[in-house]
Amino acid sequence: MKVLVVENDSISRELFRVVVQKDGYECEFAEDGIQGLEIFNEFLPDVVISDIRMPRFDGISLLKRIRQVERNVIVIMVTAHGNEEIALEALQSGANNYLKKPINLDEFRSQLARYKSILNHKIRKLDVSNLIQSQELKICVDSDMDYIPILSEFLTQKIKHVFSPSVLINIELGISELLLNAIEHGNYNITNTDKKEALLNNTLVELYNERKQIADTQNKKIHITFTQNTEYCEWVVRDDGDGFNWKNLPHPTSEQLSSELQGRGVFISKLQFDDVQFLGSGNVVSAKKYFS
Numbered sequence: 001m002k003v004l005v006v007e008n009d010s011i012s013r014e015l016f017r018v019v020v021q022k023d024g025y026e027c028e029f030a031e032d033g034i035q036g037l038e039i040f041n042e043f044l045p046d047v048v049i050s051d052i053r054m055p056r057f058d059g060i061s062l063l064k065r066i067r068q069v070e071r072n073v074i075v076i077m078v079t080a081h082g083n084e085e086i087a088l089e090a091l092q093s094g095a096n097n098y099l100k101k102p103i104n105l106d107e108f109r110s111q112l113a114r115y116k117s118i119l120n121h122k123i124r125k126l127d128v129s130n131l132i133q134s135q136e137l138k139i140c141v142d143s144d145m146d147y148i149p150i151l152s153e154f155l156t157q158k159i160k161h162v163f164s165p166s167v168l169i170n171i172e173l174g175i176s177e178l179l180l181n182a183i184e185h186g187n188y189n190i191t192n193t194d195k196k197e198a199l200l201n202n203t204l205v206e207l208y209n210e211r212k213q214i215a216d217t218q219n220k221k222i223h224i225t226f227t228q229n230t231e232y233c234e235w236v237v238r239d240d241g242d243g244f245n246w247k248n249l250p251h252p253t254s255e256q257l258s259s260e261l262q263g264r265g266v267f268i269s270k271l272q273f274d275d276v277q278f279l280g281s282g283n284v285v286s287a288k289k290y291f292s
Contacts, residue, residue, distance in 0.1 A: 001116045003027040004045035006036035006062060007078070008054045012101070016049060019105055023112060033057025037065055046119055047112065049099075051078045052086050060090055067094040071166025074115050074173070078103070091271055096173055106199045114180075117149035118172060139224040143187040143217060143239075145180075145208060152176040155226055159233050162291065171289060174272030178237045178285055179222065181266060186239030186283055187220040188212070232274070232290040243281030 003025045007013040013029055020027045028043045030036035034057045036050065048066065052059035059077055066073060077090040077098040087098045099108055137158065141147050156172040163171065184190050188211035190198075198204040211217055220240035227234045266285075270276045275288040 002045040003047045006030045006050040033062035047074045049076045072169050135228045137226040143183045148179045170272040174269045177269040182239040186241035232288045234288045236286045238284040243283035246278035246282040
């Protein structure tokens, strides 16, 4: 996987370099948005990590220029604490995720690993078919993180004949976030506090394995229903957890968006689809993408 880091702060740039190279990714670096755009056009990265605040050419301007020429690249924006409104603007402008300074390295590495899995499982050969007018598919799987990139790609391949490649990668990322949320918070019953502590102690994988071994958790499944009709595609994801009060999720324009990890995955999913709604007790979520 090829990673481009655009960061004007030399210390932060060096921190990213150590992590990215240590995890075995091919990488290039730029000191500002202008240099970043030049390297982007030559390097053709799979993932771009860009600071928002930069001289000459800021991160939002870089993001918009990238989206003009390449929709499939994954873009992660970096913002300082207190600039969550700018991060929100970045997400609405086409960024796929964001990181806050000081950088939580485990969260950063986790994002890169998940995006690598999605890219590794992606089949880029298109098989265009406009004959399908409706289809329905039901899937039931164990609560296993390894299924996330496989299922995300499989479900996206089912609609490759009706959406452009730029829309498909956003849908795939959105499905990935919904499945992660269903397993992590639904069936594994991992709270935001649990996850924060695990990331702080670099024990997230251990936490997953611990919850996975619980007898009650071993019987819990993830249920996915995919439906396509002449108006939209819909993905309904149901976990076997107890649910939650989804009405308490922070609104993306509020200051609560800056509070750790709460609701971020759901919010990012909402940006990839046209309509995302929780149903019942909160253990069911519906995501729709309409045909334009």
